[in-house]
Amino acid sequence: MDNHDKESDMLKVLKEDWENIDAIAGTPQITQHEIHEQLHSYKLKRKRAFRKELYLFILTAIFILGLFITIIFKSRETILFIQVCACLIGPVIYLFLTKREGKVRL
Template identity: 30%
Template sequence: MKDSREQEWLSRFKQDLEKLEKPFEAKVPEQAHMIQVLQNFKTRRKRAFRRELIAFLITALFILTSYSVLAFKLTSIFIWMQGLLICGLPIMFIVEKKRRKKRDEVSDYEL
Protein backbone atom coordinates (compact mmCIF):
# COMPACT_ATOMS: atom_id res chain seq x y z
CA MET A 1 0.00 0.00 0.00
CA LYS A 2 2.72 2.44 1.00
CA ASP A 3 4.83 1.51 -2.00
CA SER A 4 1.97 2.20 -4.46
CA ARG A 5 1.35 5.62 -2.89
CA GLU A 6 5.02 6.51 -3.22
CA GLN A 7 5.04 5.38 -6.84
CA GLU A 8 1.91 7.41 -7.57
CA TRP A 9 3.31 10.47 -5.80
CA LEU A 10 6.63 10.06 -7.60
CA SER A 11 4.96 9.78 -11.01
CA ARG A 12 2.82 12.91 -10.33
CA PHE A 13 5.89 14.73 -9.08
CA LYS A 14 7.78 13.88 -12.30
CA GLN A 15 4.84 15.05 -14.41
CA ASP A 16 4.67 18.32 -12.51
CA LEU A 17 8.38 18.87 -12.94
CA GLU A 18 8.10 18.22 -16.68
CA LYS A 19 5.26 20.77 -16.88
CA LEU A 20 7.46 23.32 -15.12
CA GLU A 21 10.50 22.66 -17.31
CA LYS A 22 8.64 22.64 -20.62
CA PRO A 23 8.09 26.43 -20.96
CA PHE A 24 11.71 27.15 -20.04
CA GLU A 25 13.36 25.02 -22.70
CA ALA A 26 15.70 27.20 -24.70
CA LYS A 27 15.77 26.84 -28.44
CA VAL A 28 19.25 26.46 -29.83
CA PRO A 29 19.71 28.83 -32.77
CA GLU A 30 20.95 27.47 -36.05
CA GLN A 31 24.40 28.31 -37.29
CA ALA A 32 23.11 30.11 -40.39
CA HIS A 33 20.91 32.33 -38.25
CA MET A 34 23.79 33.17 -35.92
CA ILE A 35 26.04 34.04 -38.87
CA GLN A 36 23.34 36.28 -40.33
CA VAL A 37 22.86 38.08 -36.99
CA LEU A 38 26.62 38.55 -36.69
CA GLN A 39 26.88 39.95 -40.23
CA ASN A 40 24.01 42.36 -39.57
CA PHE A 41 25.73 43.53 -36.40
CA LYS A 42 29.02 44.03 -38.25
CA THR A 43 27.39 46.08 -41.02
CA ARG A 44 25.52 48.25 -38.48
CA ARG A 45 28.74 48.74 -36.52
CA LYS A 46 30.62 49.66 -39.73
CA ARG A 47 27.95 52.25 -40.65
CA ALA A 48 28.05 53.69 -37.14
CA PHE A 49 31.84 53.91 -37.30
CA ARG A 50 31.70 55.77 -40.61
CA ARG A 51 29.06 58.15 -39.27
CA GLU A 52 31.13 58.83 -36.15
CA LEU A 53 34.30 59.31 -38.22
CA ILE A 54 32.56 61.82 -40.49
CA ALA A 55 31.19 63.69 -37.47
CA PHE A 56 34.66 63.76 -35.95
CA LEU A 57 36.28 65.05 -39.14
CA ILE A 58 33.65 67.75 -39.58
CA THR A 59 34.10 68.83 -35.97
CA ALA A 60 37.89 68.87 -36.32
CA LEU A 61 37.69 70.91 -39.53
CA PHE A 62 35.27 73.32 -37.89
CA ILE A 63 37.62 73.84 -34.94
CA LEU A 64 40.60 74.29 -37.26
CA THR A 65 38.67 76.79 -39.36
CA SER A 66 37.56 78.66 -36.25
CA TYR A 67 41.13 78.98 -34.99
CA SER A 68 42.40 80.09 -38.39
CA VAL A 69 39.62 82.68 -38.67
CA LEU A 70 40.47 83.99 -35.21
CA ALA A 71 44.19 84.00 -36.00
CA PHE A 72 43.62 86.17 -39.08
CA LYS A 73 41.21 88.35 -37.07
CA LEU A 74 38.23 87.86 -39.36
CA THR A 75 35.62 88.37 -36.68
CA SER A 76 32.67 88.79 -39.04
CA ILE A 77 33.23 85.33 -40.52
CA PHE A 78 33.63 83.89 -37.01
CA ILE A 79 30.33 85.44 -35.91
CA TRP A 80 28.58 84.01 -38.99
CA MET A 81 30.01 80.57 -38.28
CA GLN A 82 28.82 80.72 -34.67
CA GLY A 83 25.34 81.80 -35.79
CA LEU A 84 25.10 78.94 -38.27
CA LEU A 85 26.27 76.52 -35.61
CA ILE A 86 23.68 77.76 -33.12
CA CYS A 87 20.95 77.30 -35.75
CA GLY A 88 22.29 73.95 -36.97
CA LEU A 89 22.80 72.25 -33.62
CA PRO A 90 19.08 71.79 -32.75
CA ILE A 91 18.45 70.48 -36.25
CA MET A 92 21.20 67.88 -35.80
CA PHE A 93 19.74 66.79 -32.45
CA ILE A 94 16.24 66.44 -33.93
CA VAL A 95 17.49 64.40 -36.89
CA GLU A 96 19.53 62.14 -34.59
CA LYS A 97 16.57 61.65 -32.24
CA LYS A 98 14.29 60.65 -35.15
CA ARG A 99 16.92 58.22 -36.41
CA ARG A 100 17.22 56.61 -32.97
CA LYS A 101 13.45 56.35 -32.56
CA LYS A 102 13.19 54.68 -35.94
CA ARG A 103 15.73 52.06 -34.83
CA ASP A 104 14.29 51.81 -31.27
CA GLU A 105 17.55 52.87 -29.67
CA VAL A 106 18.03 54.38 -26.27
CA SER A 107 19.39 57.90 -26.41
CA ASP A 108 21.54 59.61 -23.82
CA TYR A 109 19.89 62.96 -24.31
CA GLU A 110 16.33 64.20 -24.44
CA LEU A 111 15.13 67.37 -26.12
Protein backbone atom coordinates in the same frame (compact mmCIF):
# COMPACT_ATOMS: atom_id res chain seq x y z
CA MET B 1 -21.32 4.25 -42.10
CA ASP B 2 -20.96 4.92 -45.78
CA ASN B 3 -20.76 8.67 -45.16
CA HIS B 4 -18.10 8.15 -42.51
CA ASP B 5 -15.99 6.03 -44.89
CA LYS B 6 -16.24 8.71 -47.59
CA GLU B 7 -15.07 11.37 -45.14
CA SER B 8 -12.14 9.30 -43.93
CA ASP B 9 -11.15 8.52 -47.55
CA MET B 10 -11.39 12.20 -48.40
CA LEU B 11 -9.31 13.13 -45.36
CA LYS B 12 -6.71 10.54 -46.35
CA VAL B 13 -6.55 11.95 -49.91
CA LEU B 14 -6.32 15.51 -48.62
CA LYS B 15 -3.54 14.51 -46.23
CA GLU B 16 -1.60 12.86 -49.06
CA ASP B 17 -2.09 15.93 -51.24
CA TRP B 18 -0.91 18.17 -48.42
CA GLU B 19 2.22 16.04 -47.95
CA ASN B 20 2.88 16.16 -51.71
CA ILE B 21 2.60 19.96 -51.67
CA ASP B 22 5.01 20.13 -48.72
CA ALA B 23 7.46 17.84 -50.52
CA ILE B 24 7.29 19.93 -53.71
CA ALA B 25 7.70 23.23 -51.90
CA GLY B 26 10.70 21.97 -49.97
CA THR B 27 10.63 24.81 -47.47
CA PRO B 28 14.09 24.98 -45.97
CA GLN B 29 14.12 25.24 -42.20
CA ILE B 30 16.45 27.91 -40.86
CA THR B 31 18.49 26.60 -37.97
CA GLN B 32 19.25 28.58 -34.87
CA HIS B 33 22.92 28.64 -35.84
CA GLU B 34 22.09 30.32 -39.17
CA ILE B 35 19.95 32.89 -37.38
CA HIS B 36 22.85 33.68 -35.04
CA GLU B 37 25.20 34.03 -38.02
CA GLN B 38 22.83 36.43 -39.75
CA LEU B 39 22.43 38.45 -36.56
CA HIS B 40 26.20 38.55 -36.08
CA SER B 41 26.79 39.73 -39.67
CA TYR B 42 24.09 42.40 -39.26
CA LYS B 43 25.69 43.65 -36.04
CA LEU B 44 29.09 43.69 -37.73
CA LYS B 45 27.72 45.76 -40.62
CA ARG B 46 26.14 48.23 -38.19
CA LYS B 47 29.40 48.50 -36.24
CA ARG B 48 31.37 49.19 -39.44
CA ALA B 49 28.84 51.79 -40.56
CA PHE B 50 29.02 53.47 -37.13
CA ARG B 51 32.83 53.58 -37.25
CA LYS B 52 32.76 55.00 -40.77
CA GLU B 53 30.33 57.74 -39.71
CA LEU B 54 32.40 58.44 -36.59
CA TYR B 55 35.63 58.80 -38.60
CA LEU B 56 33.89 61.07 -41.07
CA PHE B 57 32.53 63.16 -38.22
CA ILE B 58 35.95 63.48 -36.57
CA LEU B 59 37.64 64.48 -39.84
CA THR B 60 34.92 67.05 -40.53
CA ALA B 61 35.22 68.41 -36.99
CA ILE B 62 39.00 68.77 -37.32
CA PHE B 63 38.60 70.55 -40.66
CA ILE B 64 35.97 72.91 -39.28
CA LEU B 65 38.04 73.56 -36.16
CA GLY B 66 41.08 74.43 -38.26
CA LEU B 67 38.99 76.71 -40.43
CA PHE B 68 37.45 78.27 -37.35
CA ILE B 69 40.83 78.98 -35.77
CA THR B 70 42.02 80.57 -38.99
CA ILE B 71 38.94 82.79 -39.10
CA ILE B 72 39.34 83.80 -35.42
CA PHE B 73 42.58 85.55 -36.21
CA LYS B 74 41.04 87.40 -39.16
CA SER B 75 37.48 88.46 -38.23
CA ARG B 76 35.64 88.55 -34.91
CA GLU B 77 32.20 89.25 -36.51
CA THR B 78 32.41 86.08 -38.60
CA ILE B 79 33.09 84.05 -35.46
CA LEU B 80 30.02 85.45 -33.75
CA PHE B 81 27.88 84.66 -36.82
CA ILE B 82 29.20 81.08 -36.99
CA GLN B 83 28.51 80.52 -33.27
CA VAL B 84 24.91 81.75 -33.56
CA CYS B 85 24.27 79.60 -36.64
CA ALA B 86 25.74 76.55 -34.91
CA CYS B 87 23.55 77.08 -31.85
CA LEU B 88 20.43 77.35 -34.01
CA ILE B 89 21.11 74.70 -36.64
CA GLY B 90 22.84 72.10 -34.45
CA PRO B 91 19.74 70.86 -32.58
CA VAL B 92 17.74 70.71 -35.82
CA ILE B 93 20.39 68.52 -37.43
CA TYR B 94 20.50 66.32 -34.32
CA LEU B 95 16.72 65.80 -34.39
CA PHE B 96 16.81 65.00 -38.11
CA LEU B 97 19.55 62.40 -37.67
CA THR B 98 17.91 60.71 -34.67
CA LYS B 99 14.48 60.61 -36.34
CA ARG B 100 16.10 58.90 -39.31
CA GLU B 101 17.12 56.10 -36.95
CA GLY B 102 13.59 55.99 -35.51
CA LYS B 103 14.41 57.03 -31.96
CA VAL B 104 14.45 60.56 -30.61
CA ARG B 105 16.18 61.12 -27.29
CA LEU B 106 16.14 64.58 -25.77
